[in-house]
Amino acid sequence: MNQKQLKELIKKGESQELDFKRTPENIGKDICGFANTNDGIILVGVSDKGDVIGTTDKKEEAVANTAYSLDKPVYPEIEKVKVDDKLVLIVKVKKSSELHTYKGYGYRRVGSTNKPMALEELVKKAQELGIVKFDSEVCNGATLEDIDKKKLNWFLSEAKHKRGLEIPENTSVKEALMRLNLSRDGKITNAAILLFGKNPQNFFLQCEVKCIRFKGTDVTGRMIDMKIISDNILDQLKKAEDFIFEHIPLAAWIEDMKLQRQEKWQYPPKVIREALANAIAHRDYTSVSKVQIRMFDDRIEFWNPGLLPEEITTVDLRKKHKSIPRNPLIARHFFWVKYCEEVGTGTNRMIKRCIGWGIPEPDFEQITGDFVLTVARSKLTDELLERLNDRQKNLLEYLKEHNKITKQEYMKLTGISKTHAFRDINNLVENNIIKMEGSGRSVHYILKESVPNGPKKDRKRTEGK
Template structure:
């Protein structure tokens, strides 16, 4: 439609107002080539993509199908129509014979120790499942099979975690390491977490000075496990896709089928927000066994865990119909700093930015006991080397943040970075 005096179209105005008021938003895009669209529309699509589910269509029939599915989902999520959630539904064909008594026996004492679970060891399997609301008319629910099943993939083949390790920063074949983990959700989380930990850097204290349990990983184990648990607890199990973990040289990506609730933004995930567990019956046993610290706080814990470890905050995004968590690795190792020629003074600046997420010339000059001019030169040298990113133009509001990966920049010694 026609733009207003500020050059904003009705579509953009509608989107901005709906976002401010936390309204449910649906975006349907015709065609697949966004490069042919007007630059302003490209910009709107780019801004909207991280916050809402967008679907594409080429024909009117496809649009009707996508719109119908989206509206039904909205009505279910809003409790306007009755829809039994997947995890609460009876698993077709499953019986109590498909439940592992051994897994249930393992669960009881762990849940009792961690969260004061009221049932005692030796309680019959059926009684435990009833207590956890994992039976539907004496038949195991989908959640029961996923958590305690003998062979969960017999009924849900894509309920698995695919783990891949790449030496570089992009997907490339052949894949150096590729494993698929199945079994119960407890087993999958343990195996996927161990896979990631085996591929990242760690420091092990000498045997005579500390127990092996104090092994320190470049990304805290708790953060990694939280990302994996979040994926299996919140994924859409009606999707034919699996949870996918990719370990790159600069980051770890954890993808799960599903979408962020439309009234939440990715910025909301880093602060206290209302919990909207997609699979509450799955999340609760994970909470009892301390796989989940607190239901609804996983993304906050990932954020604070990375920040406390001196790492960049994780990124949360939507890629098509997949929710993506990106954990950034500590790429700025001693070896990298040596190769870049970073001096002892500049390491103080890097320490500040890792601990506080930012640094300015005043704080740096004070802590390093150097002049403001030297501090300014040091910080801009780190910008030139691709370590820091300058925020602001000039004045007291200028500060520097750490790049999430090494950035190669061109540099003009007169005007600054190009």
């Protein structure tokens, strides 16, 4: 940074990313605050009002020593620039992936100040960074009497059958919890109570799933049904799953030359199971919010308290990504009974299954502290497909096989004029059935979602639940 750039920086004044210090005294709070919150720059030798006072070369060592004195050392980049013959130290601090404290206090950057973090904030920050895991902490007040032995035995049997877990069903509760890493020094963990507790809500009131079926496509619609599910989290998943299947249609039809009727749920059952497992296993159990399942005429929303880990974005969920479970003990036990996988491929499988089912890819969002996964029904309803002409229907079948088509290719395949081709294609675009990609001569069209395979006109169709 040169003198001109430094002057421009000083003009901006103190902010979330910039702090002024006359001397390095108490600079540890600033370094700690930036390391815990966001990248920041500290200018040593500048007053709070932005006047350049200057400092000495010796102060560089004082800054470095202070940064090193944090409970977990920070190594800022220190640059020296002179403004009107007065030396300014430019101390650049990167946001850290660790939790830092200075003289026994954790600090976070709030605007142009550094605020000491309350104990609850420190614990939550440690959990977010994976330093402390909620599910592995000891559950205060819990004893072996709070564990449902029948549920534990069911788990041991199911895990042996599904994944080959080698813990006999007749193993004592104490030994089973120890071998499952669900106890610490003989004390029961939060995960043990959530998974196998007789009454987990006695310890964690927020440990519930709220299921709502709305009429229409908005939360302002009338509630057709609502259920709050308590119990242990293994049973919560099953009961929430039952609620969903009570409220989605099952299409059934008879095909020629087949004795049994064919059936298909509106949404892929394995996607519903995976979405529920993710919401329950990866939620933030320190939040007072519940897991919510919101069902509408055209979609299901799975609301999970807690955001994604900082290393992962919603875009990452659509490609290969590493697995960073918020509650690794819970995720591990869901894995044992095949409620979920551990390898960071769950969202990829959901995308693939939705496409194969003929519905849009699931949507991933982060909204007001919650992670929201949405599974929507196909926009290509039978009613919409019936309004298409034969050329357009053939075009959709062509795209299923060849993935894309140009307007010229469509004209050649159908033998129609440019005007008719434009009209056919534009109609499909307006109805959100296909979309245009590319520009200029590379323009082509692809399906916006898979064309569903289902009952055809010559099949007998029934609807049920």
